Amino acid sequence: MMDALYSAASGMNAQQTGMDVIANNLANATTVGYKRDRMDLVDLGYVPFRLPGGREGQVGLGAMPGQVAKEHAQGLAQSTGRDTDLAIQGDGFLQVTRSDGSLAYTRAGNLQIDAQGRLAMPSGELLQPRIQVPAGASGLSVSADGRVTATVNGQVRQLGAISLATFANPGGLRAAGDNLFTPTVSSGGPRVGAPGSADRGTLAQGVLEGSNVNVGTEMISLITTQRAFEAASKVVIASDEMMGMANGLRR
Template identity: 40%
Template sequence: MLKAFYASATGMRAQELMIDNTANNLANVNTTGFKRKHINFADLLYDTTQPPGATTLNAGFKPIGLQIGSGVRAVGTTNLFSQGTPTETGIATHMAIEGDGFFRVIQGNQIAYTRDGSFTTNDQGQLVTAEGFFLDPQVTIPQNATNLAISATGNVSWQIDGQTVNGPQLQLARFINPEGLQNLGDNLYAQTAASGQEILSNPGTDGAGRVRQKFLEWSNVEVVSELVSLITAQRAYEINSRAIRAGDEMLSSASDLVR
């Protein structure tokens, strides 16, 4: 009977994590470039009284066994990198990626990666994130520049006194396993051993997405789906608590027999 208590407790903890994750997804429904997270669960070890395939008295094999599980545990969270909705802002320094890839930004002494293309210029005319991290390769727009243009293939240009000046070529980073990237907050990711090494490409080539100027990629969170997950987790939590209550009542009934 005590096994039911522990199994139900792990189930309640799992649903707490599910609600925490769902709440985080819903909180970021308007976060630029945010990718919703999904929690992966796995069952725990089994108490095997009799394994499947055990021999019987007539030298045969039992088709089934007797195994009682110990509950559930969370094994990881997966970033779902489906495309968010591109939304037009009209701001020349804003960019959205249509397809695979990440912008590279310089965060202190390391390279970080983001899908958030809400870049702006600092006091030196350099393209930076909202937190002040430089876009890599760095783009510096002169003070007297006009008509900033960023092509779908990442070519940056502007005009000075009516003459077109070509800036640096933007590059996008891709990973063989983007789900292995580490979330850093501030819409940034870090490369890990699980993600593999970055693969740099010009936008629109070698599988990299294309750049869309004056647009931002919205969060890919689907509110209705998250609300369904929230309700499901809440009901599962209640069912697990009822299992604990049922076990307690059965123990109480057993103890009453000796009175």
Template identity: 40%
Template sequence: MTTAAMHIARTGLDAQDMRMRVISNNLANVNTTAFKRDRAQFETLSYQIVTAAGAQSTSESKYATGLNLGTGVRVQGTSRTETQGSMNETGNALDLALDGDGYFQVQMPGGQLGYTRAGNFSRSPEGLLVTSQGYQVMPGITIPEGATQITIGTDGTVSATVPGQAEATNIGQIQVASFPNPAGLTENGDNFLLESGASGTANLGVPGQDGRGRVRQGSLEASNVNVVEELVDMIETQRAYEVNSKMISATDDMLKYVNQNLS
């Protein structure tokens, strides 16, 4: 008797532990603005082919089925669920949400561009529209000093009313980035995603055009994490972990029996 079954169960423990980490991160970010839940994806490890299907069983016949022994499981990767979260009205003129697909583009430290759906923006001391970390929203928009009212249309057009002027002045336009494969964007923390070879190149455009979402002023997108679903997944993961643990214990008992009674 070998320890192959014990090794297979150990791979199951490792995979379920990783899945629990994914679920834990989802629940930790249940109140994070515009957070998108992740889902762990599993794949089998390589198989040991003892008898190949179609191989000669005798000189006159072939095996109809083969004998293939699996070697375990692993987490292949995580996939981000891109469904939109609910819209929370805040009443803040600089809080923006995207109703539909796309991302706001942000200038990060070192000149790197980041992408986010968290539109809790504010005005910097220099008048620039920035994120809560102080990163500038691109293309850059400067809010005039003393502006009494800021209006942002669904197409991203930004207007400001300043003292001494009866009508609002157009001060810029927010653009939305779209990607050929948004699932390929790399998560970077702080609610930012980075372009990768899998995502393709960002394509900036006017909100509401070519499949891009429209801008909703005075709102923030909530996390799309469903607590009930995550708790169900957590219980399922816990049970799978327990079963793999029992498999290791059962295999260990079988090995003890062999050593004590058959050696």
């Protein structure tokens, strides 16, 4: 009975974590470039015991979250018409420089031109390599292979080129908030190159990549998780009642 109590309690804790993951996915269902989280459960250890017939068996001790990993399937493209909005069609991440000088990576291409004329994310991270847009420039254009041009003083000038980074295992990247990822040992180091080269995707201007969260799928997962939590809680109540009955036999 004690094992049943602990197993059910571990299941409730695991399902609560699953609910947290689902809630975060639903909260980011419209976040640009967001990649949904998926939680995988693993079973806990087993306790051996001897069956009445003499054979040995095992009783499990419940479940726990094994990992929470990002699913990097591409989200749906959303046309915006803004010159500084970019979507990656295929594999790859934009490189940005954070305030501490470190590099981070993102699929969110909702860029803007900051006060110094540099292409940056809304939260201030600068696109890397740096792209400087001169004052008074017009007709900003980004080609599929990353070349950035604009009309300056009546002439078309190339302002720079955008690179993309790919990773051997994108699922191993660590989410850092603000739509950013940082490399880990599991992800491997970045392999940087021009869009469209090797296994990298291409760029589309005036388009944003939406979240890859499917609200319908998350709602089904929410109901399933809620039912599993409810069932585990009933096991806790039943185990507690059985223990009470067993203790009452001494009277």
